[in-house]
Amino acid sequence: MGFTSDSFRLDGRRALITGSGKGIGLELARGLGAAGARVVINDRNADKARRVASQLQEEGIDADFAVFDVTDRAQLLEAINHLEATRGAIDILVNNAGIQRRAPLEDFDPNDWHALMRVNLDGVFHVSQAVARHMIARGRGKIINICSVQSELARPTIAPYAASKGAVKMLTKGMCAEWARHGIQANGLAPGYFATEMNRALVDNQEFSQWLCKRTPAGRWGRVEELCGAAVFLASPASDFINGQTLFVDGGLTSVV
Template sequence: MSTSLFDISGRVALVTGSSRGIGRAIAEGLLDAGAVVVLNGLDPQRLLDTHRELVGRYGAERVHARAFDVTDGASTAEAVDWVEREMGPLDILVNNAGIQHRVPLLELEQADWERVVSTNLTSAFLVGREAARHMIARGRGKIVNIASVQADLARPTIAPYTASKGGIRNLTRAMTAEWAQHGLQINAIAPGYIHTEMTQKLVDDPQFNEWILGRTPAHRWGTTADIVGPLLWLASDAAGFVNGQVVFVDGGMTVVV
């Protein structure tokens, strides 16, 4: 099979929440594959630091940054318009922005529920909608939403995160139902337990770490690099007839009892 199916050289990609963690790994993976990448983050200094580092490795022509609030409709519309105007047609959108808030449901404040759901789910709707306006007009485009094993599973103290990731799964399907007819492919990646800054405390907890290793058939934590391969496939022409799917990258966690 020709490797040209997987070639994304020169394509423009926007990755939300890409100043660190999974989002940064995805951005670096896209850059390694030849794409032009627009980084996004809410913290201007962290975004600037990441932007400077990646420019040093890949060059200013291929690495750009835009700090905007993905939960704000006007800001997302302005940012996507800026990408289209300054970078060229947006080919690939990765909705990765997300946060966690661990507290039992009975102690969960409404404001914290809404903050998590807005950041993890509403943002994907807002940025995805703006990107789709342009993609539909061109008859092509790739949207990859980052879900989680929590799209299918649940555990105590992370209810808003679980609800938001379940929402990502069905938002992906809803986008497919409306936009696939216009040449777009919209899919999701559902990472398992990935070792990042967000999960460092869990990795450092001996009891939880032992549970993860025992619960995961691959018997290890995932790494951010594990997400890159599936992402590049979904972002390429090789996935031209893949639509509305959730690809679990979890070491087998969701297929065993």
């Protein structure tokens, strides 16, 4: 079938978005839902996940929820297998759950290092493996790993975060190498600096915001809804021959010096 505008539609497809109780994850769920996907909100807190799913339902989006911690392999395996068995195939996986810790590298607490890696990297591995086993059996699937400009660039006080996001970029390529032959497309979506709850301290820092706006060709912070078009594209049939790539949505930040 040739290309049509329907190539960007997600009708009838189920999308699981980890860490989607707030921030970028919630906005991506909203964007995928607006394109027709049946979204599954994920959070560790059951009340929060239920509340967010109800909020999206009130907005006209087909939304459900799944409660699990991406760092708890047994828990996430049980939840994902339950989803597949009772609610149907997970066609799209968005690995969004992530945390940030800041400190000079020479003083960085090893416990914070391990916490970062457990969520930002190990969580992507465990959830992707659990979902991909079902996708492989069906011969199709879309995986979108949320990377970062820190997959390419480093800044003081966040070297471990950059290490985790650089690893996710390479894990994405590894997924392509392993799973493309099974009809799975795995790609990365790398946000630049967006005004989110995680970045609140930076947004409120006038000196940093001024520096960022001068450093970014677009001259401003990103708005979270501006990530949705790229996510819908990577989740849709329009990207069926794109694999192992990382799409930067950063206002041009990584393109200039």
